[in-house]
Amino acid sequence: MVMGKSDKKRVVLKIGSNTLTKETDQISRGKIEDIGRQIVALQDSYEFVIVSSGAIAVAKQFVNLESNGKEINVKQALASIGQPHLMRIFQESFRDLGLLTSQCLLSYSDFEREQSKKNIVNTVNVLVANQYIPIINENDTVATDEIQFGDNDKLAGLTAALLEADLLVIATNTDGICTKESVENKTYQTIEKVSDIKVLESEVVSSISSHGTGGMKSKIQAARIAQNSNIETWIVNGLKDNFIIDAIQNKVPFTQINKENKEAKIEVR
Ligand SMILES: Nc1ncnc2c1ncn2[C@@H]1O[C@H](COP(=O)(O)OP(=O)(O)O)[C@@H](O)[C@H]1O
Numbered sequence: 001m002v003m004g005k006s007d008k009k010r011v012v013l014k015i016g017s018n019t020l021t022k023e024t025d026q027i028s029r030g031k032i033e034d035i036g037r038q039i040v041a042l043q044d045s046y047e048f049v050i051v052s053s054g055a056i057a058v059a060k061q062f063v064n065l066e067s068n069g070k071e072i073n074v075k076q077a078l079a080s081i082g083q084p085h086l087m088r089i090f091q092e093s094f095r096d097l098g099l100l101t102s103q104c105l106l107s108y109s110d111f112e113r114e115q116s117k118k119n120i121v122n123t124v125n126v127l128v129a130n131q132y133i134p135i136i137n138e139n140d141t142v143a144t145d146e147i148q149f150g151d152n153d154k155l156a157g158l159t160a161a162l163l164e165a166d167l168l169v170i171a172t173n174t175d176g177i178c179t180k181e182s183v184e185n186k187t188y189q190t191i192e193k194v195s196d197i198k199v200l201e202s203e204v205v206s207s208i209s210s211h212g213t214g215g216m217k218s219k220i221q222a223a224r225i226a227q228n229s230n231i232e233t234w235i236v237n238g239l240k241d242n243f244i245i246d247a248i249q250n251k252v253p254f255t256q257i258n259k260e261n262k263e264a265k266i267e268v269r
């Protein structure tokens with residue numbers, strides 16, 4: 001096993017259940033392959049750490065639920081059932097593209113203890129140095145913060161900060177954060193560049209999508225955590241094919257939250 005950090009740009013990519021299911025009731029292998037193909041195309045200059053939700057969504061494909069599955073302990077059990085399936089799908093799809101995968105299950109409290117933080121950094125650095133893509137999810141058996149309150153957005157923000165990422169990319173089901181007015185009248189105008197996160201908070205609409213839990217609010221929280229560690233955040237539309245590369249090449253609308261909070265200015269497209 002090789003050790004040490006490379007000079008590639010480190011990207012923490014957060015993929016929500018909505019992106020992974022393409023807003024259906026099934027995990028989309030096509031979407032996982034789309035992500036894998038982009039990682040392959042970018043791997044000379046970028047290294048990826050993935051924060052992936054989807055364990056609960058996958059489990060629902062295998063389990064007959066008597067209730068609506070909204071109780072916390074049922075969600076925890078579903079996450080436990082779904083997680084190995086989720087990893088299997090990632091492993092199979094990525095292996096076909098020549099990519100290696102590994103699993104890390106973390107919880108918020110791990111980010112509060114110095115020793116656990118060191119252990120996370122050391123593990124991930126060895127994995128990445130050896131071309132393994134760490135796939136992180138919350139350890140839903142021991143902690144319920146994410147499935148109860150937010151989604152994996154905050155976990156992704158904390159991960160990006162801890163791993164000293166160069167960029168946090170949050171994939172969701174809209175073209176980034178849109179102006180409140182445009183969401184309400186369904187014309188969807190993306191707020192393209194922001195430095196002052198407070199400006200974004202007033203644009204959030206209370207709705208969330210079918211599988212989602214945190215809505216835009218938790219993505220803004222994640223961006224704040226990243227900005228406090230001098231990391232840029234992009235909120236992109238993961239439902240579209242090639243969404244990472246298209247964002248890098250500025251071919252699609254997305255929201256870029258600058259690493260420095262210099263001015264209270266927004267740009268809209
Ligand atoms: N200003 C906004 N711009 C875009 N989407 C918004 C905005 N405010 C709230 N939303 C909602 O946030 C949703 C995305 O969050 P969420 O449902 O948690 O998805 P994910 O599974 O990707 O985390 C959008 O589908 C939309 O309904």
Ligand SMILES: N[C@@H](CCC(=O)OP(=O)(O)O)C(=O)O
Pocket residue numbers: 015016017018052053054055056057079137138140146147150151152153211212213214
């Ligand atoms: N850990 C859970 C996260 C649940 C969740 O709702 O997350 P998200 O899809 O990011 O809104 C899972 O894998 O299902």
